[in-house]
Amino acid sequence: MSGLAIHEARLLGRLHALGQIGRDGENRLTRLAASDTDRAGRDALVGWLREADLDVVVDRIGNIFGIWRTHANAAEAPLLLGSHIDTVIDAGIYDGCYGVLAGLEVIETLRAAGLTPVRPIAVAAFTNEEGVRYAPDMMGSLVHAGGLSVEEALASIGTDGTTLGAELERIGYAGVAEPGFLRPHAYVELHIEQGPVLEREGVPIGAVATLQGISWQRVVMEGTANHAGTTPMSMRRDAGYAAARVIAFVNEQARKAHDPSVATVGCIAFEPNAINVIPARATFTVDLRDPDEARLAAGEAALAIFLDEVAASEGVSVSVERLARFSPVAFDAGIVALIEQAAAGRGLAYQRMTSGAGHDAQMMARMAPAAMIFVPSLGGISHNPREHTPQADLVAGANVLLDVVACLADAKGDRHGYGS
Numbered sequence: 001m002s003g004l005a006i007h008e009a010r011l012l013g014r015l016h017a018l019g020q021i022g023r024d025g026e027n028r029l030t031r032l033a034a035s036d037t038d039r040a041g042r043d044a045l046v047g048w049l050r051e052a053d054l055d056v057v058v059d060r061i062g063n064i065f066g067i068w069r070t071h072a073n074a075a076e077a078p079l080l081l082g083s084h085i086d087t088v089i090d091a092g093i094y095d096g097c098y099g100v101l102a103g104l105e106v107i108e109t110l111r112a113a114g115l116t117p118v119r120p121i122a123v124a125a126f127t128n129e130e131g132v133r134y135a136p137d138m139m140g141s142l143v144h145a146g147g148l149s150v151e152e153a154l155a156s157i158g159t160d161g162t163t164l165g166a167e168l169e170r171i172g173y174a175g176v177a178e179p180g181f182l183r184p185h186a187y188v189e190l191h192i193e194q195g196p197v198l199e200r201e202g203v204p205i206g207a208v209a210t211l212q213g214i215s216w217q218r219v220v221m222e223g224t225a226n227h228a229g230t231t232p233m234s235m236r237r238d239a240g241y242a243a244a245r246v247i248a249f250v251n252e253q254a255r256k257a258h259d260p261s262v263a264t265v266g267c268i269a270f271e272p273n274a275i276n277v278i279p280a281r282a283t284f285t286v287d288l289r290d291p292d293e294a295r296l297a298a299g300e301a302a303l304a305i306f307l308d309e310v311a312a313s314e315g316v317s318v319s320v321e322r323l324a325r326f327s328p329v330a331f332d333a334g335i336v337a338l339i340e341q342a343a344a345g346r347g348l349a350y351q352r353m354t355s356g357a358g359h360d361a362q363m364m365a366r367m368a369p370a371a372m373i374f375v376p377s378l379g380g381i382s383h384n385p386r387e388h389t390p391q392a393d394l395v396a397g398a399n400v401l402l403d404v405v406a407c408l409a410d411a412k413g414d415r416h417g418y419g420s
């Protein structure tokens with residue numbers, strides 16, 4: 001234990017202040033990556049990083065870093081904390097923002113205590129974690145970790161037809177640093193669970209040991225527009241009905257595979273989208289997730305076979321575009337154990353768990369030992385304005401992060417020394 005405590009009011013105050021940035025006339029919170037509202041959120045964050053006297057660096061993919069280094073430790077690899085501040089549509093205030101602001105809070109707490117860590121400590125807000133406007137998700141951290149070239153990422157076309165690179169320029173967050181410039185000693189991300197496990201178990205701290213694989217695809221089915229009243233059922237090439245069959249199929253497949261396989265069709269558009277016209281085109285997304293790589297791959301293979309069957313039986317054509325594909329990740333056992341020790345040191349119950357959501361830590365694990373700390377989400381609700389975590393849990397999670405950071409930033413020597 002560090003013997004220190006984070007400044008609760010400062011952390012909660014910033015979390016609520018950031019949660020007011022990007023609200024529309026109906027009070028809905030939306031900060032899609034590289035949008036005007038994202039710019040406003042970024043500006044607030046950068047203001048806080050500067051107030052804390054951190055070096056602020058923005059890289060070419062728009063990732064923002066606040067770095068605390070001293071003359072004595074500048075040559076050491078930094079300990080990196082972070083998450084994201086972009087949101088889904090009509091979001092809650094905690095997803096991502098909690099990890100970024102808690103990272104900043106931990107740095108300020110250590111600094112105010114006069115501690116001089118053996119290595120720099122930095123906090124990152126990664127661009128486009130949500131992947132709502134530009135695919136793939138976790139894009140900023142993926143580029144940072146070398147999994148996608150910055151050129152390819154900047155060329156991504158958004159759901160609104162914009163290009164990420166041009167939008168980052170427009171909002172003033174196309175930085176000059178080369179992604180990957182900061183090679184961390186380790187990466188730790190604090191996040192709300194976004195699922196029901198911790199609340200159900202009555203446990204305040206999750207030590208996240210694994211994160212499930214993610215498969216995102218966009219499917220386009222093309223049939224023929226025709227009159228809804230005059231076209232006999234046997235003569236239809238109905239792209240809408242074909243899509244509905246696929247929606248039912250992926251749902252049933254995941255149910256058959258049992259927990260924890262999940263499948264979602266979250267987006268669908270019909271063309272021409274009229275009450276009395278058979279859909280000529282259906283465009284929809286498929287999100288499959290599974291902690292087991294073989295089962296995830298089997299789900300994808302079954303979908304591919306079913307798409308061919310539907311195409312043949314409904315007389316439609318099918319094209320599939322892969323938007324994202326990430327294998328399950330096992331986090332660093334040493335850091336996971338450290339999180340458990342830190343929770344125990346504060347008298348907090350904890351449990352090991354798998355993350356159902358995607359996170360930047362999943363990408364950072366490619367370049368450094370990484371792990372995550374979860375706190376409960378009431379009702380398991382997230383990606384929804386009703387997302388909520390009690391203040392006591394938010395504070396407890398940030399204090400556990402503080403202790404983990406105090407330990408990792410003081411650890412000298414080989415960067416794998418505490419890991420496995």
Ligand code: GLV
Nearest residue numbers: 129130137357358
């Ligand atoms: C990110 O929020 C994801 O898991 O989709």
Ligand code: MN
Nearest residue numbers: 095096129359
């Ligand atoms: Mn998140």
Ligand code: MN
Nearest residue numbers: 088095130383
């Ligand atoms: Mn999210």
